[in-house]
Amino acid sequence: MVKLILLGLLAGAFFSSTFILNELMSNAGGHWFWSASLRYVFMWLIISAVIILQHGFRRIEALASIFLQHWRFWCLTGSIGFGVFYTGICYAGDHVAGWVVAATFMFTVVTSLLVLLAFGQRFDKKFIIYAFLVFIGVVLVNVSEGLRASALADIDSAPMAEMLLYGALPALIAAFSYPIGNQLVWQVSHNSRKHHPHKDKAKTQQ
Template sequence: MISLISLGILSGLFFSTTFILNRMMSLEGGHWLWSASLRYAFMILILTGFISLFKGLGTLQGLVRVFLKNWKFWVLAGSIGFGLFYSLICFSADHSPGWIIAATWQLTIIASLVVLMGFGRSFPKRAWLFSMVVFIGVLLINLSHAQVSSIRELLFGGLPALVAAFCYPIGNQLVWEAVNGNPSLPNINDPLVENPYHKVLLLSWGSVPFWLILVAVVRPPMPLVGQVFNTIGED
């Protein structure tokens, strides 16, 4: 369990650089929706090319069949774990400094434990002890920032990041549960889904309807050239 928490902290550190880049693009005038949606558009293109080149078109066709067989599940998991998660993170970047979002994101360690409990898992007390240390650290950082920021900045910056911290583990755990035979979910028992790159591509495909609906509703201005290149750099 300690290794799981350590892995969560390490993952949070890697994500933190992304949050700072999102904040930079926001300050340059790029719309948060393009920062979010273009990342997954490029991810789909890169992973599709990578899998086709190194695994062959047969593998790609197999992934398409896996997706279409349970497309409702992949749309649900992808919309929550990728779409809702990253759109909220990029929205937060428009209202709070990147370091605040990066700090708040560490709550995903606690959120992951809560999500796993929702699926019937249990944890030793020391896991919650380490989680409490993380929670206190995030709370102190946000309280210090509250002294120099407005209520609007806290609500529009910190709250979406907090919700995103739950969305990411929910989407990923849904896939894990489906692959491992949870009777409440479709049985996705296919060897192709064991590959982590394949899972990311399937979830990315599933997030596409979410991005299209969000773009249609928000109607953002066209992305800046620098924003497009920065988004490619994130991947």
Template sequence: MFRIILVGVLAALFFSSTFVLNRAMSLEGGHWVWSASLRYFWMIAILAVWLTVTGKARLGLDALRLFRKHWLFWTVAGSIGFGVFYALITFSSVFAPGWVVAATWQTTILATPLVLLGFGRKVPLKALALTVVIFVGVVLVNMEQASSSGLSEVLWGALPVLVASFAYPFGNQLVWEAKKGEHARVPAIDHPAMDDALCRVLLLTLGSLPLWAVLIVFISPPLPSMGQVVQTGLVAVSSGVIATSLFLYARHRAKSTAELAAADCTQSMEVVFSLAGEAILLGHVMPGFMGWAGICLTMLGLMLYVGVQNRG
């Protein structure tokens, strides 16, 4: 359990770059569609090179064959777990600071047990009750934001993140179920590529491509600047490849529902890392009393949640 949590926290450090850099690109006038989609275009190139230089080219080719064989499954899992999730997260950065988006994103800790229940997995009721503490913290953060920017803007920043908080664990759980091969409505995929974190990221990334194509065609955003292209590349490396691989590694080491939930709830650390990043890089002011109270509640909820799961 400790190793899973440690790797999850390290993943949260790299994940936090998403919130900071997306906010930076939004403030510079970059369109959210490009901030979202370019990250995944970068990831395909990065993953292809990395699999080649690490001697996993054959495994990468096997992953492509898995995608062709189960293209519908990977399109659904990738479009929801990577596409819907990240499109909404990036859209929210137009309306709210990165640390607020990161704090609201912690509702995924509440969403994860509900997703697990939806897949027929058992979740300790005591642990589920403790996620309410985290949710109250998220509410306090957004209440403080509403007092300075207005309710309408906060809703535009918060509601998409709430939907994204369900999309991400749902997409990842689909992959976990496919690997386990125990769910009647999910294809059983037993292959060495499913044990490799980078291959799983590649498969989910390929599955998200149709959604990005649809968004680009229908929204027709203005062409991105070179700065936005470079920044999305940084996000792709730090968050899309390093953080996602670490997170999926932690999640797929889980041998029980309790360990799965513990891996997911380490993402609370993204709030702290994002707040520090915005203060240092973007010069944002620190939150007020209500904001700090919300952050403390999310962290307290994390510790209590993991403690209950560990004893269970």
């Protein structure tokens, strides 16, 4: 359990640092489109390297074969779970501080529960309390940052409205798209194992 927690913290640290990198690229004049594209490419390279190290190149060939057989499904789910996701957070990072985007994206804890309900899944009711606390935190972060921007700019409403429209909204869309894409993949994988259990047995024997 301790190992899992430490790995989760390490993964969270790396993931959160990417929001800062997005902001640095934006300040240097880089377009959010290239930031989103680079995140996608780097993620693909890292995952491919891990798969090759753990299972060999044959696993990559098998995955490529599965992709070609069902390319419409993978393009759709990939576009939702990663395309819209990366676009949202990188676009938001182009307009607000990186730490605000990172904090707002934590709303994915709430959206994940909503997505699970939409797909007919059930979960322990106590998670609703935790999700509500995350929601309150996200609201406080965005409101406080908007008020600070309004005070610095000496404008009553424009900075707050712009921050919510160009920062919070894209990050919230990303927070929805990520669990939707993942749940679509899980649902199809779960249904496939349920209807074709002999394939799993064959893989286990191998």
